[in-house]
Amino acid sequence: MTAPLRKRLRRPPLSSTRTFQPTMTAPLRTRPRCLPLSSSATSQPTMMAPIRERPRRxxxxxxxRIVEFSRESPIPSYxxxxxxxxxxxxVSLQDMLDLSPAIEQRSGFQKIVNACAxxxxxxxxxxxxxxxxxxxxDPRGEEQDINSMYAYYWNSVVCYVYLNDFWMTRRPLSLWFPDFRNMVFESSSWFTRGWTLQELLAPSSxxxxxxxxxxxxxxxxxxxIIERVTxxxxxxxNRKNIQGAALIEKMSxxxxxxxTKPEDCxxxxxxxxGVTMKTKYGEGVERAFERLYDMLRMRFPDTERIGPFIARKPNVLLELQLHKLDHDQGGLSRMFDGSIVDYGRHSVIDGTDPKQYISSHWLPEFLRTWLWHESSKGYLSLSEAQWF
Structure with missing residues (x-):
């Protein structure tokens, strides 16, 4: 499924009382239009393994050189x-343990050298x-690291973002027009990657x-600039405000x-x-989002906070794409005199053939393809249109 086109803090002390709390026991602040969390919504989610608050390596x-810390050893600031x-x-862990001149020539190793410096x-x-x-x-250890990654970035002293496609070496930065410098900055592919999302939001610096x-x-x-591009x-x-975002907004x-791997989305x-789940590479991005939705329903029983999902299992990825599209278009709902999910009812109410309606209205490619497929199965009848 093709995604829609993209438009383009004082640090807390690193004491044990101020580190990232993965269980998120405090109620999340919600938008005024969202219902408050029920008492059960703040219960600890089921975890397949304890989250590490700081990395051991x-x-x-x-x-x-790689330094490993035992479970009993306190982790220093990093x-x-x-x-x-x-x-x-x-450069992988094994590469670092078995360094050779060939490995040291890789741009990935030079990146580590410069980051250390x-x-x-x-x-x-x-x-x-x-x-x-x-x-x-170590698949089990890798899975734990993936689930702990947000905590690793949250508890870091500072995060260095290295933009390998942002070159300004021909003349000093001070000689470039600010608008042009910023245009080159915001065109960096770093802003398009999935994992860099939490790397932007979690660290204090x-x-x-x-x-x-x-x-x-x-x-x-x-x-x-970052707001404009992301x-x-x-x-x-300001990471203290992230809990105030609606869940569907965060997911979008x-x-x-x-x-690189579809499931990483x-x-x-x-x-x-604020949830953990087992990683299953190869399951596909749609299935990964469905499992994520299941974890959120378990973690937050108040499903209205997740979005306008239906009782039966929804197409979670499509719903998120629609939510993002509605935001990008400044309210796609205005095109259909209702919510973005009303185009199915709209096509039935005004007597328009669904396929004719799809062909005669602007829709992004991923939505056009999906709608055409669903209308071919007869889902856009008066009785079925309500669920979409």
């Missing part, structure tokens, strides 16, 4: 790296890098660097983002939504 910024992976260039200049002894600090040979590791700005001062309201860049943030939302 870090890179020493002085030696650039910086964290956010970046876009480059095919064939990244930046962290060291800022006074940080350790940094976490997902490529080499997650053991992909996010600093952006160009491809040659020149500091460009931080999340606070670049907020207007279409996420700026108030949510990842719909038009890209991931759903998995990258786990921490933002």
């Amino acid at each position: 870090l890179v020493s910024t002085q030696t650039r 910086a964290i790296l956010s970046h876009r992976w480059e095919e064939g260039q990244e 930046q962290a060291l200049r800022d006074g940080h002894s350790y940094i976490w890098v997902d490529t080499c600090c997650i053991n992909k040979q 996010v600093r952006f660097f160009t491809a040659d590791w020149k500091f460009y700005g931080d999340k606070k001062h670049l907020g207007d 279409e996420i309201p700026r108030r949510f860049f 943030w990842s719909v038009d983002r890209e991931t 759903a998995y990258c939302l786990l921490g933002i939504l």
